[in-house]
Amino acid sequence: MSEFCFGVGVGKISKKEISRRKNIARLHNIDFVVQAGNAGQCQCGRGCKLDACAIKRFWFAAPNQGEPHNMNIRKQVLAKV
Ligand SMILES: [Zn+2]
Secondary structure, eight states, rough: OOOOEEEEEEEOOOHHHHHHHHHHHHTTOOOEEEEBTTTOOOSSSSOOOOGOOOOEEEEEEEEOOOOTTHHHHHHHHHHOO
């Protein structure tokens, strides 16, 4: 099954905010994914190792169930972010 990704962002995000979004995702049986850097590149300009990069790329990932389900879950989740 493909994934429906939404709420994509790139930037600094606190551990507190990450856990808050993970909890929101869990309530909807979806994932909140966080990766350091952006698409394999350090984004903070220091050339740091990716797992240490202060800049993260993050998004919600849900099973792709087509419309209107996808837009409904997107709307419900983003309303809580
Ligand atoms: Zn970096």
